[in-house]
Amino acid sequence: MxxxxxxxxxxxxxxxxxxxxxxxxxxxxxxxxxxxxxxxxxxxxxxxxxxxxxxxxxxxxNKRINNALKSQVDKLEHVIFSNFSHKPAIDLSEKILEVSPKGLSKIFFGDNGSSSVEISLKLSYQYHKQTGFDSKTKFISLKDGYHGETIGALSVSKTPLYSEVYSKILLDTIEVNSPDCFRCPYFKNRNSCDTECFSHMEETILKNHKEITAVIIEPMVQCASGMKMYPESYLKKLRKLTKEYNINLIADEIAVGFGRTGNFFGVNHAEITPDIMCVSKGLTGGYLPLSLSITTNEIYNAFYDDYLKLKAFLHSHSYSGNPLACSVACETLNIFKEEDVxxxxxxxxxxxxxxxxxxxxxxxxxxxxxxxxxxxxxxxxxxxxxxxxxxxxxxxxxxxxxxxxxxxxxxxxxxxxxxxxxxxxxxxxxxxxxxxxxxxxxxxxxx
Ligand SMILES: Cc1ncc(COP(=O)(O)O)c(C=O)c1O
Structure with missing residues (x-):
């Protein structure tokens, strides 16, 4: 040593x-x-x-990202993001919406993947509470899913290696069987199946929809549990059913976003728009911690009112919208566009x-x-x-x-x-x- x-x-x-x-x-x-x-x-x-x-x-x-970081650091390294803003964040918001699924239009900044998941769970719960659906207090997530290590994120992560030891202090969530194409219980394969495995999700939603606020999912690939890949038809079915029952669909694109699966986002394979999309990791090209929870006007509007009504989303992180991270994220998105990645x-x-x-x-x-x-x-x-x-x-x-x-x-x-x-x-x-x-x-x- x-x-x-x-x-x-x-x-x-x-x-x-x-x-x-x-x-x-x-x-x-x-x-x-x-x-x-x-x-x-x-x-x-x-x-x-x-x-x-x-x-x-x-x-x-990477030369381009290095230069973006160097030029930003001489201008502004950080500023409080409440009541203040800056060009790197404003530019990033435009660039990311340009590539996001249609219908997503508002962005909340966090500083790592888990924080983005926490933000999304809280947004979904508070949205339902403020639109008259107080009973919607539970989240559905998939067996073998992974969404991060903080208590909320771990509560919807169904990878026992990481979560089991904390089971007594986690949120009460509902686990649904995940697609398992390698060991398919229906003896089908990824290309020939009709996502028969969706039936467990369907039964669970039909039975519990009054108390379900959101389903959170890793689109196309459950990464941390072993790169478990599944067909886009699962996502299509899920989007349809969640819409029918006023359940938010949270797409955790933290690992699969930014081109990793061949499309810009995993949900693009199924041509669906989630209600909330979490992005992080590749967002800054691997340079700095930053995350975004990207959502719809419909959710945003449920929080928009006079201050005294106490409907605001009072969530914050000290490093929310950090300008250095935003500037390298902008350059990452410039590279995608200019170099036809x-x-x-x-x-x-x-x-x-x-x-x-x-x-x-x-x-x-x-x-x-x-x-x-x-x-x-x-x-x-x-x-x-x-x-x-x-x-x-x-x-x-x-x-x-x-x-x-x-x-x-x-x-x-x-x-x-x-x-x-x-x-x-x-x-x-x-x-x-x-x-x-x-x-x-x-x-x-x-x-
Ligand atoms: C799908 C997914 N969600 C959330 C996270 C958590 O992100 P972070 O490690 O930045 O907290 C990860 C990390 O691997 C992930 O793969």
């Missing part, structure tokens, strides 16, 4: 980690980043195959899938290779004939993660699911090298 690692472990409690693991496997101290590469203090490169927790879109140390991604994602199939498809412990846009996942299983998962205690994904790091590749498997979610500036050669390194790591582990 080097001196910096020792100092790190003396003082720092790292996120989503068992710190005891660090005794054997101390944190890698990163010195700089460039393009898809991170470099440690000894100059060793790592391919950032997961865009540093799904945030980076256009590479580390979505078109270039379509070819890259096809190639990513082809190469992953070539290296992984028929291996003994690969249950499924699945992909959507620039997300490509490999589900490892102990026995592929019966899709039997590896045991939790074997930590197969974690072992492969450590081997891959030796081989200059930053994967961060979700349990036993390896996945690639690289920055969009990755070249075809780099895609090939990334997937090959992952295969080498797999081979080394299973040899």
């Amino acid at each position: 080097n001196e910096l690692q020792k100092k790190d472990l003396n003082n720092i409690w790292h996120p989503c980690s068992q710190m005891k693991d660090y005794e054997e496997f101390p944190p890698i101290i990163i010195d700089k980043g460039e393009g898809i590469y991170l470099y440690d203090i000894d100059g060793k490169p790592y391919i950032d195959a997961i865009s540093s927790w799904w945030v980076n879109l256009f590479g580390h140390s 979505l078109t270039s991604l379509s070819e890259k994602s096809k190639y990513l899938r082809e190469v992953t199939d070539e290296y992984f498809k028929d291996l003994e412990f690969v249950g499924e290779v699945r992909s959507l846009g620039m997300i490509c996942a490999i589900e490892l299983v102990k026995d592929k004939t019966i899709k039997e998962p590896f045991k939790f205690e074997d930590r197969v994904g974690y072992q492969i993660y450590k081997i891959a790091l030796e081989n200059s590749l930053l994967l961060r498997p979700l349990g036993n699911i390896l996945y690639f979610m690289p920055p969009y500036i990755i070249t075809k050669d780099e895609i090939h090298s990334m997937v090959k390194k992952a295969r080498e790591s797999y081979d080394k582990f299973f040899k």
